[in-house]
Amino acid sequence: MTSERALPYLLLAPSLLFLALLFLWPLGEAFLVAFSDPGGGWSLANFREMADDLNFADALTNTLLLVVVVVPLQLALALGLGVLLGCIDRGRDTFLYIWTIPLGISDLAAGIVWLAMLSERGYLNSLLEALGLVDGPVLWLSYETPVALFVAVVVAEVWRATAIVLVILVAGMQLVPKEYYEAAEVFGASAFQRFRRITLPLLKPSIQTALILRTILAFEVFAVVVVLGGRDLPVLAGEAFAWQYDYQNAGVASAYAVLILTVSLAATWLYLRLLRVREESLA
Amino acid sequence: MARILVRDIKKTFGKFVALKSVSMEVADGEFTVLLGPSGCGKTTLLRIIAGLETADRGEVWIGERRIDRLPPRARNIAMVFQNYAVFPHMTVFDNIAFGLRMQKRGSEEEIRRTVEWAAELVHIESQLEKYTGQLSGGQRQRVAVARALAVRPQVLLMDEPLSNLDALLRLEMRAELKTILRECATTTIYVTHDQVEAMSLADRIAIMHGGEIEQYDTPLEIYRNPATLFCGGFIGSPPMNFLEAERVAPGRYRVGGLELEGPRDAGPKLLLGIRPEDLEPVADGGAALAGSVLVVEPLGSHLLATLRLDGRLLRFAGDADLPLHPGETLRLRPRADRLRWFDPESERAVRS
Numbered sequence: 081m082t083s084e085r086a087l088p089y090l091l092l093a094p095s096l097l098f099l100a101l102l103f104l105w106p107l108g109e110a111f112l113v114a115f116s117d118p119g120g121g122w123s124l125a126n127f128r129e130m131a132d133d134l135n136f137a138d139a140l141t142n143t144l145l146l147v148v149v150v151v152p153l154q155l156a157l158a159l160g161l162g163v164l165l166g167c168i169d170r171g172r173d174t175f176l177y178i179w180t181i182p183l184g185i186s187d188l189a190a191g192i193v194w195l196a197m198l199s200e201r202g203y204l205n206s207l208l209e210a211l212g213l214v215d216g217p218v219l220w221l222s223y224e225t226p227v228a229l230f231v232a233v234v235v236a237e238v239w240r241a242t243a244i245v246l247v248i249l250v251a252g253m254q255l256v257p258k259e260y261y262e263a264a265e266v267f268g269a270s271a272f273q274r275f276r277r278i279t280l281p282l283l284k285p286s287i288q289t290a291l292i293l294r295t296i297l298a299f300e301v302f303a304v305v306v307v308l309g310g311r312d313l314p315v316l317a318g319e320a321f322a323w324q325y326d327y328q329n330a331g332v333a334s335a336y337a338v339l340i341l342t343v344s345l346a347a348t349w350l351y352l353r354l355l356r357v358r359e360e361s362l363a
Numbered sequence: 364m365a366r367i368l369v370r371d372i373k374k375t376f377g378k379f380v381a382l383k384s385v386s387m388e389v390a391d392g393e394f395t396v397l398l399g400p401s402g403c404g405k406t407t408l409l410r411i412i413a414g415l416e417t418a419d420r421g422e423v424w425i426g427e428r429r430i431d432r433l434p435p436r437a438r439n440i441a442m443v444f445q446n447y448a449v450f451p452h453m454t455v456f457d458n459i460a461f462g463l464r465m466q467k468r469g470s471e472e473e474i475r476r477t478v479e480w481a482a483e484l485v486h487i488e489s490q491l492e493k494y495t496g497q498l499s500g501g502q503r504q505r506v507a508v509a510r511a512l513a514v515r516p517q518v519l520l521m522d523e524p525l526s527n528l529d530a531l532l533r534l535e536m537r538a539e540l541k542t543i544l545r546e547c548a549t550t551t552i553y554v555t556h557d558q559v560e561a562m563s564l565a566d567r568i569a570i571m572h573g574g575e576i577e578q579y580d581t582p583l584e585i586y587r588n589p590a591t592l593f594c595g596g597f598i599g600s601p602p603m604n605f606l607e608a609e610r611v612a613p614g615r616y617r618v619g620g621l622e623l624e625g626p627r628d629a630g631p632k633l634l635l636g637i638r639p640e641d642l643e644p645v646a647d648g649g650a651a652l653a654g655s656v657l658v659v660e661p662l663g664s665h666l667l668a669t670l671r672l673d674g675r676l677l678r679f680a681g682d683a684d685l686p687l688h689p690g691e692t693l694r695l696r697p698r699a700d701r702l703r704w705f706d707p708e709s710e711r712a713v714r715s
């Protein structure tokens with residue numbers, strides 16, 4: 081009896097060990113580095129240096145703005161596409177496969193794709209010129225046009241990572257039995273009411289998962305931004321990278337890492353609170 | 364006015380023909396029961412009337428309105444689903460109130476009163492605040508019934524709405540349903556494969572078999588005069604006996620050791636249908652069906668016996684006090700006014 085109960089724990093143990101070695105250990109290290117000063121004692125010096133940096137406020141604002149714009153946009157898009165997908169009978173899988181292609185591309189590659197489109201000699205400018213809409217090449221991705229740069233990053237991120245939200249939501253939607261929609265329809269619910277009264281509440285767990293996943297990844301946005309704007313659009317992860325490798329200052333880089341972790345955890349906690357699913361309603 | 368008219372409905376799923384050509388008319392306020400074995404197409408017919416399934420051809424009318432092209436919510440019906448389909452993310456109260464709210468029927472206060480009325484009818488008024496996931500199967504089923512009753516529909520479709528209740532509660536709710544639906548003059552189609560339930564509830568029963576309605580009549584008429592072998596075998600417990608009959612002269616048929624008066628212009632071979640209670644024991648001497656008793660079931664109110672007769676089984680229902688024992692020979696004669704004749708080829712009744 082006892083050995084039977086212990087077995088699952090035993091089988092799970094290696095994965096825990098693995099995680100501890102390769103994740104918790106470096107995490108602990110990062111914390112130690114972030115909270116220590118050159119003399120070896122505890123201090124907030126690294127955080128002070130981080131906050132005093134010129135780029136810090138921009139990086140924080142840009143990252144938060146990106147999260148606030150990109151994540152809801154992706155959620156809305158994925159919900160819309162998911163509902164539409166539920167309305168078609170044939171070719172559903174084909175649509176899903178096509179939409180998920182960007183998922184298979186690394187974020188660096190995704191950035192390069194959009195760079196090819198948006199750079200000075202890129203496809204967009206060629207197209208606009210051919211149509212006679214502009215006289216010469218327009219600079220979209222420069223520090224002089226922060227809004228255009230920001231929009232470019234948003235577009236690239238939406239293009240790249242909406243599919244993961246879509247996949248999670250579609251999987252959730254497929255779990256909602258058809259009878260609920262039929263019952264709702266018989267009792268007079270319109271398409272919008274069915275979405276609001278049936279789809280949304282029953283999809284809550286999936287929405288929660290998708291939001292947490294996407295938000296955490298959005299706080300870590302890096303490669304796409306670096307490719308499209310370099311440090312013209314500073315973001316938190318980019319700053320961490322710069323401090324680590326350009327300035328060779330592991331202390332401040334670690335402080336950034338700790339900051340990213342903290343906001344991610346805060347967001348996760350918020351989602352878990354706001355989208356709490358009553359256990360008794362899960363049947 | 365809310366009569367339901369179904370005309371020449373056909374429905375196929377791929378190559379499988381679920382409904383061949385179904386027509387029926389349920390009068391305004393009438394209670395019709397759809398009765399048939401599993402898989403005969405009862406749910407499919409109900410779903411077509413509700414608009415959840417599209418027929419390949421045919422028409423559906425409610426009152427003077429043709430509705431087969433309308434979406435479900437424009438059809439003004441309520442339905443109890445076979446698998447309940449109560450919403451797990453809502454409380455019992457919200458489930459019952461769902462239709463009223465969607466159709467904007469009155470203030471929250473009025474809705475609350477209606478919900479309480481419906482909940483009391485099905486005895487779940489004490490569970491209103493619970494989520495349906497916390498309920499038993501039978502309780503969920505009652506929520507589904509209450510949700511349908513709450514909208515006080517003109518047309519109510521019920522797909523085995525009491526199948527999951529214990530015998531006592533089912534009996535009680537059956538009676539209540541019948542009363543309330545009669546009071547409200549609701550036109551009802553009620554699906555079941557419980558023939559006792561069908562007999563006790565229905566104004567008329569439609570017997571379905573293999574995607575067709577074989578007979579649509581009052582319970583007693585179906586019991587007395589089944590239109591097909593299937594109807595005779597499906598209604599009644601135990602079902603009708605069928606015995607092979609051979610013509611000896613025009614209008615006269617031999618069954619076992621008996622010669623009986625039969626239909627005049629029918630084929631040389633027929634089947635005689637006779638209910639177990641329409642067999643009477645005869646004193647020794649006269650011509651009779653003689654069979655050896657295999658099993659005797661004393662049921663208190665009456666007695667059931669299974670006999671072997673020419674290698675076939677024959678069921679007999681008689682007086683509870685009959686001194687019958689397995690192994691004995693029992694001699695029986697059918698009541699002359701209860702003989703029913705069937706054509707073995709077409710399986711349909713032959714009127715004499």
Ligand SMILES: Nc1ncnc2c1ncn2[C@@H]1O[C@H](COP(=O)(O)OP(=O)(O)OP(=O)(O)O)[C@@H](O)[C@H]1O
Pocket residue numbers: 376379381399400401402403404405406407408445556
């Ligand atoms: N969506 C479907 N696709 C394919 N076949 C179906 C579908 N729905 C029903 N059928 C078939 O149609 C036939 C009739 O089904 P239906 O659900 O109407 O039976 P029923 O009389 O309600 O049976 P039960 O008493 O078991 O509920 C069955 O053979 C079933 O397999």
Ligand SMILES: [Mg+2]
Pocket residue numbers: 405406407445522
């Ligand atoms: Mg059914």
